[in-house]
Amino acid sequence: MRRQILNNPEDLVDEALEGLALTHPSTIAYDREAGIVKRAHPARDKVGLVSGGGSGHEPLHAGFVGAGMLDVAVPGAVFASPTALQVHEGTIAADSGRGVVQIVKNYTGDVLNFRIAGELADDDAVRTEVVLVDDDLATDTADGGPGRRGTAAVLAVEKICGASAEAGAELGEVAELGRRVARNARTLSLALSAGTHPGETEPAFELGADEVELGVGIHGERGTGRVPFADADALTELLVEPLVAELGPARGSSVIAIVNGLGGTCPLELSVAARAVHRSLAGRGIAVARSLVGSYVTSLDMHGMSVTLLPADLDLLPLWDAPVRTPALTW
Amino acid sequence: MRRQILNNPEDLVDEALEGLALTHPSTIAYDREAGIVKRAHPARDKVGLVSGGGSGHEPLHAGFVGAGMLDVAVPGAVFASPTALQVHEGTIAADSGRGVVQIVKNYTGDVLNFRIAGELADDDAVRTEVVLVDDDLATDTADGGPGRRGTAAVLAVEKICGASAEAGAELGEVAELGRRVARNARTLSLALSAGTHPGETEPAFELGADEVELGVGIHGERGTGRVPFADADALTELLVEPLVAELGPARGSSVIAIVNGLGGTCPLELSVAARAVHRSLAGRGIAVARSLVGSYVTSLDMHGMSVTLLPADLDLLPLWDAPVRTPALTW
Numbered sequence: 001m002r003r004q005i006l007n008n009p010e011d012l013v014d015e016a017l018e019g020l021a022l023t024h025p026s027t028i029a030y031d032r033e034a035g036i037v038k039r040a041h042p043a044r045d046k047v048g049l050v051s052g053g054g055s056g057h058e059p060l061h062a063g064f065v066g067a068g069m070l071d072v073a074v075p076g077a078v079f080a081s082p083t084a085l086q087v088h089e090g091t092i093a094a095d096s097g098r099g100v101v102q103i104v105k106n107y108t109g110d111v112l113n114f115r116i117a118g119e120l121a122d123d124d125a126v127r128t129e130v131v132l133v134d135d136d137l138a139t140d141t142a143d144g145g146p147g148r149r150g151t152a153a154v155l156a157v158e159k160i161c162g163a164s165a166e167a168g169a170e171l172g173e174v175a176e177l178g179r180r181v182a183r184n185a186r187t188l189s190l191a192l193s194a195g196t197h198p199g200e201t202e203p204a205f206e207l208g209a210d211e212v213e214l215g216v217g218i219h220g221e222r223g224t225g226r227v228p229f230a231d232a233d234a235l236t237e238l239l240v241e242p243l244v245a246e247l248g249p250a251r252g253s254s255v256i257a258i259v260n261g262l263g264g265t266c267p268l269e270l271s272v273a274a275r276a277v278h279r280s281l282a283g284r285g286i287a288v289a290r291s292l293v294g295s296y297v298t299s300l301d302m303h304g305m306s307v308t309l310l311p312a313d314l315d316l317l318p319l320w321d322a323p324v325r326t327p328a329l330t331w
Numbered sequence: 332m333r334r335q336i337l338n339n340p341e342d343l344v345d346e347a348l349e350g351l352a353l354t355h356p357s358t359i360a361y362d363r364e365a366g367i368v369k370r371a372h373p374a375r376d377k378v379g380l381v382s383g384g385g386s387g388h389e390p391l392h393a394g395f396v397g398a399g400m401l402d403v404a405v406p407g408a409v410f411a412s413p414t415a416l417q418v419h420e421g422t423i424a425a426d427s428g429r430g431v432v433q434i435v436k437n438y439t440g441d442v443l444n445f446r447i448a449g450e451l452a453d454d455d456a457v458r459t460e461v462v463l464v465d466d467d468l469a470t471d472t473a474d475g476g477p478g479r480r481g482t483a484a485v486l487a488v489e490k491i492c493g494a495s496a497e498a499g500a501e502l503g504e505v506a507e508l509g510r511r512v513a514r515n516a517r518t519l520s521l522a523l524s525a526g527t528h529p530g531e532t533e534p535a536f537e538l539g540a541d542e543v544e545l546g547v548g549i550h551g552e553r554g555t556g557r558v559p560f561a562d563a564d565a566l567t568e569l570l571v572e573p574l575v576a577e578l579g580p581a582r583g584s585s586v587i588a589i590v591n592g593l594g595g596t597c598p599l600e601l602s603v604a605a606r607a608v609h610r611s612l613a614g615r616g617i618a619v620a621r622s623l624v625g626s627y628v629t630s631l632d633m634h635g636m637s638v639t640l641l642p643a644d645l646d647l648l649p650l651w652d653a654p655v656r657t658p659a660l661t662w
Contacts, residue, residue, distance in 0.1 A: 001540060003523050005600035005636065007562045015563075016599045019606030023590075023624045058598035192334050198599070209332060209532075231338045232346075259354075266594055266632050267389035268347045268529070269336035275350030293354045301597050301634075305336065330661045 002196040002203065002301065009199035013055045013075055020062055024327045027066045034089040035082065037062040037073045047165040047174045048072070048094030051103040051158060052087060053110050054079040056195075057218055060154065060297045063328030069162035070103075070326070071096075078198055078300075079219045081109030087117035092126060099127035099171035101178060103157055105150025106134035129171055131178035133157050135187045135308065137246055138215030138224045149217050152260045152297040152308045153185035156320075159329070163322035177319075185310040186246050187258075188239045191216045191223070195263055195300030214238060218262070218299040232269070236276035239307040244284060249311055251285030256310040256320060261295030264303035270294065273305055290320055296328065333527040333534065333632065340530035344386045344406055351393055355658045358397045365420040366413065368393040368404045378496040378505045379403070379425030382434040382489060383418060384441050385410040387526075388549055391485065391628045394659030400493035401425075401434075401657070409529055409631075410550045412440030418448035423457060430458035430502035432509060434488055436481025437465035460502055462509035464488050466518045466639065468577055469546030469555045480548050483591045483628040483639045484516035487651075490660070494653035508650075516641040517577050518589075519570045522547045522554070526594055526631030545569060549593070549630040563600070567607035570638040575615060580642055582616030587641040587651060592626030595634035601625065604636055621651055627659065 006012060017037060021030035029040045051061045052074030061073035074090035076082035082090075087102075094100045100121065104114045111132070118128040135153035161178040169177070191213045194203035197220070204220030207213060212235065215224035227238060249255055259274045274293040281288055289312035297306070310316075324331055337343060348368060352361035360371045382392045383405030392404035405421035407413035413421075418433075425431045431452065435445045442463070449459040466484035492509040500508070522544045525534035528551070535551030538544060543566065546555035558569060580586055590605045605624040612619055620643035628637070641647075655662055 002634075003540070003560060005523070005563045005566060005596065005604055007564055007603065012599060012603065015606050016602035019602035019604070019609070019624070022609045022619070023602070023605050023622050055599070058602070063598070192336070209334070229334060232336045233338055235336060263597055264595055264632065265336065266629070267394070267626075268343060268386070268631075271347035271350035271354070271389070272338065272343065273336055273350070274354050275346050278350070278353045288353070291354050293350070295598075298597070300599075301595065303333075303632075325662075331656075 001201045003201065004198055006198055012198050013077055017062060017075065020327060027325065027327055035086040036090040036093055037065050038093050039065055039071055043071060044096050045098065046096060047098045047169065047171050048096060048100035049103060049161055049165055050074060050090045050094040050100055052082050052090060053105050054081060056300050057298050059328030064158050064326045066326035068166050068322055068324035069158050069329065081113050084113040084116035087113050088120040091117050091121045091128060092124060095126045101161055101171065101175050102128055102130045103154060103161065103178060104130055104132055105154050106132055106147055107149065108146055127171060129175035131157060131175055131182060133182045135182065135185045136217065137186045137188045137242060151187045151189065151218055152258050152306050153182060153187050153310065155258060155296050156185055156256065156308065156310055157181045159324065160316055160319045162324065163319035166322065181310060185308055186243050187306050187308040188243055189216050189262065189304060189306035190214045190235060190238060191262060191302055191304030193303040194220055195302035216304060218297060220299065232272045233276045236273050237280055240277060240280045243307060243309045247309055247311065249286050254287040254289040254312040256312050257288050257291040258308035259291065259293040260297055260306045260308065262302040262304040262306065263295060263298035264301040265295060265305055270305065277307055289317060332532045334532065335529055337529055343529050344408055348393060348406065351658060358656065358658055366417040367421040367424060368396050369424050370396055370402055374402060375427050376429065377427060378429045378500065378502050379427060379431040380434065380492055380496055381405065381421045381425040381431055383413050383421060384436050385412060387631050388629050390659030395489050395657045397657030399497050399653055399655035400489050400660065412444050415444040415447035418444050419451040422448050422452045422459060423455060426457045432460050432462055432492055432502065432506050434462045434464060434485060434492065434509060436485050437463050437478055438480065439477055458502060460506035462488060462506055462513060464513045466513065466516045467548065468517045468519045468573060482518045482520065482549055483589050483637050484513060484518050484641065486589060486627050487516055487587065487639065487641055488512045490655065491647055491650045493655065494650035497653065512641060516639055517574050518637050518639040519574055520547050520593065520635060520637035521545045521566060521569060522593060522633055522635030524634040525551055526633035547635060549628060551630065563603045564607045567604050568611055571608060571611045574638060574640045578640055578642065580617050585618040585620035585643040586612065587643050588619050588622040589639035590622065590624040591628055591637045591639065593633040593635040593637065594626060594629035595632040596626060596636055601636065608638055620648060
């Protein structure tokens with residue numbers, strides 16, 4: 001049984017955004033009426049960046065609003081797309097005259113509502129470009145369905161596009177860069193236990209003591225299959241091996257790696273997994289040029305992790321390293 | 332049942348520190364032989380700061396090593412004090428000629444081993460001062476026992492002393508400042524469920540569906556009593572009310588507030604609690620000058636939170652705001 005530190009579940013997202021804004025008053029502001037989180041000090045004369053989607057994945061996206069990353073985040077209810085009108089408000093708020101890149105995780109509702117918002121922005125003479133993030137290797141099937149889900153690589157897209165926009169790049173340039181990152185990054189996830197929806201007491205699915213769900217999504221979606229429980233090195237390898245097989249990085253090349261907790265994973269566990277990722281890649285002659293380890297793209301209190309790999313193209317590293325000041329990511 | 336992303340439990344701390352150092356190679360280095368974590372680029376000509384204690388509270392303390400905060404962290408096994416020899420190594424490593432402040436949470440083993448290490452350092456002609464952190468209001472009894480436990484206020488002590496040392500203050504000055512912060516700060520915690528020791532599958536204690544453990548410690552210690560489960564605002568008030576009663580901040584005054592997750596608490600929950608802390612204090616005419624919200628001083632995967640309040644004396648705010656660059660805290 002899982003309980004939550006929660007008032008009325010219907011007020012959860014609103015109250016949490018109010019709390020986040022009270023915690024970071026010099027970085028973000030919450031516009032309750034518009035249903036968006038924006039920078040406390042809006043940027044001028046740069047390409048705007050807006051992202052959003054269902055809540056329940058915190059700190060994504062509101063935690064990445066600030067200098068060097070997003071201009072605006074548009075949160076929906078837990079695991080539900082924001083409305084097209086909300087996204088429209090967010091898109092307009094993100095514009096400072098040079099157009100707006102919409103960073104959209106590949107889910108039907110998000111894709112639809114961002115598209116409508118883009119058309120509405122067009123009516124307002126605000127130019128938009130969409131970067132679709134579809135990095136989840138577990139959903140890489142040729143069945144003509146909705147395509148791969150968008151998961152933790154969205155963080156890399158937001159960081160790298162954010163740095164590029166801050167440096168003065170043009171709309172098409174920022175969007176093309178984001179598309180390249182999305183195209184080249186892949187993520188794979190596993191869970192030891194599912195998350196529990198706010199106001200409920202039972203997790204989205206149950207696992208046996210010897211089972212691990214491989215290929216889970218971030219909305220309580222079941223994975224591609226169940227595999228036997230194993231130690232941290234073996235579990236990590238279940239993620240690294242298919243990612244390397246898919247991306248095919250050459251010996252001697254290097255990657256950006258994100259080792260991401262899904263909400264209920266402790267820092268000790270993530271550090272052990274990070275060690276395993278480094279060692280596994282080193283054993284293949286692949287260096288980790290940069291890494292980010294923490295719970296950044298979560299699924300409520302799901303106990304599990306994802307690994308994201310992105311080839312560390314030389315032009316990406318300065319953008320990755322560029323300063324960022326947001327509630328959840330600062331360097 | 333709780334499982335962990337873990338290899339051999341006996342290797343957990345060592346592997347996690349290796350992983351942390353691989354993740355932050357430009358900030359920290361792990362000296363396995365000495366059993367300490369130090370800055371990748373040791374500071375020169377400043378008062379050194381060393382802290383440490385049992386593991387299982389990550390990111391404390393290794394996550395706070397870096398410019399503007401600790402010079403060295405000395406981790407013990409999970410919930411066990413580091414040895415006096417380890418602390419001695421850490422104390423010597425933290426010295427750059429101007430002495431070392433040892434920041435010690437008030438637990439018998441830690442107090443003893445830091446004291447022995449201080450005596451050993453004295454033999455090496457390294458001056459030391461101890462700042463004892465004993466902020467846990469739940470253990471504020473007059474029974475002549477070990478006194479109040481040290482919990483999340485240690486983070487404020489490390490931040491403020493770190494800034495002071497970085498700014499060039501002398502040994503006695505940094506220590507006196509730390510003692511003042513420790514003396515003035517109080518913390519109170521509650522848990523909705525206990526943490527599970529690595530390698531075990533059952534939590535340290537069990538709670539009924541309607542029970543909340545009030546006044547828990549960070550080592551799975553039981554609290555001062557069980558109270559009925561309630562909504563987030565009411566649970567938060569259970570922490571804020573006694574803290575305010577103890578510290579007695581005047582109407583019109585302001586505080587530094589830390590809303591800390593105990594390991595298994597989601598960002599949404601912490602943001603809702605942060606909102607409640609702000610509102611509860613505002614209702615008493617007390618402003619939150621600065622706040623920090625996140626899982627910083629944890630107890631494995633315990634699901635719960637602590638609130639720390641510290642009167643925001645005017646000389647503390649510039650030290651709180653001073654730049655810091657560590658794995659877990661950067662601004």
